Amino acid sequence: MRTALQKHYLGLNKDFRYRGEEPGRLENFSDAVFALAITLLLISTTPPSNFQQIKRFVWDIIPFCLCIAPILLIWYQHFEFFFRYGLRNATVVFLNTLFLIIVLFYVYPLKFLTKFILIPIGYLFGQDEMVSELVEVVKGTDMSYLMIIYGVGASCIFAVLTFMYRNALKNADLLQLNEIERFDTQASVYANLLMGIIPFFSVLVAFLLRKQILGGMYAGIVYMLYFPVMFTFGHYSSKKRKKLLETLDEVNPESAD
Numbered sequence: 001m002r003t004a005l006q007k008h009y010l011g012l013n014k015d016f017r018y019r020g021e022e023p024g025r026l027e028n029f030s031d032a033v034f035a036l037a038i039t040l041l042l043i044s045t046t047p048p049s050n051f052q053q054i055k056r057f058v059w060d061i062i063p064f065c066l067c068i069a070p071i072l073l074i075w076y077q078h079f080e081f082f083f084r085y086g087l088r089n090a091t092v093v094f095l096n097t098l099f100l101i102i103v104l105f106y107v108y109p110l111k112f113l114t115k116f117i118l119i120p121i122g123y124l125f126g127q128d129e130m131v132s133e134l135v136e137v138v139k140g141t142d143m144s145y146l147m148i149i150y151g152v153g154a155s156c157i158f159a160v161l162t163f164m165y166r167n168a169l170k171n172a173d174l175l176q177l178n179e180i181e182r183f184d185t186q187a188s189v190y191a192n193l194l195m196g197i198i199p200f201f202s203v204l205v206a207f208l209l210r211k212q213i214l215g216g217m218y219a220g221i222v223y224m225l226y227f228p229v230m231f232t233f234g235h236y237s238s239k240k241r242k243k244l245l246e247t248l249d250e251v252n253p254e255s256a257d
Helices: 002-008 025-042 051-085 090-117 119-124 128-137 142-170 179-208 215-251
Strands: none
Touching: 025 051, 025 090, 051 090, 051 142, 051 179, 090 142, 142 179, 142 215, 179 215
16 A cells, blocks of 8 residues: 555645655554554454354454544554655654554554444344443443543544654754645644544543443544534645645746746
8 A cells, every 4th residue: 555655646745745755664664563453453362163253253344344444544644744754763763653552552442432333233233142242341331431542542643643743844954845845744733633632622521421321422422523623624724725835836936837
């Protein structure tokens, strides 16, 4: 995936001069950790030994597929950072190590939460036994604590990405970032900050309502803020970026040709 994205610049910013086209050992090691995270989503502690366990394994494919989406989103954010800047200083190495630790921590709460979201579908497809086991394992008030664990992991992931982009902005002169590249870097700082604030807000809601049965549900509803918040930020950022490009074209008309 990394090679294909680099070769064809799929979904990448064409106005950015990419400085990390040759992946180093740090990126390769990170990809291995992401592969391990995806493996942990799928495998169980023991292989199925009867038909009932095979049915359960097949049912686990559904939450596995749903969990892949946020994992790939996080991987892409990680890939884009290193492809943009190619930074491998001590701060980035430390932040990347912390980032990978959090990703591995994030996997099991993500899978467990996804299974709970699919409980209504489980009843619909006759998975009553597995649904009953989940309901017995986690009581109503425990959902708030599950949302806290999940929210802390999600918030920390985007917090680390925020610091990584801040480090890139701090090294803007060393990286020879032009005005549009500085703007895009600053926008990435704000975008990841917003992505981390929403799960943090969910954690606060879950903590304040931890004694209530519906506390976990209210904390989950907070994640719906992603749609209006990120849409508004994206619209505002794109509008400001377009204006900056027009200004730069007026100042340097030769660069637009």
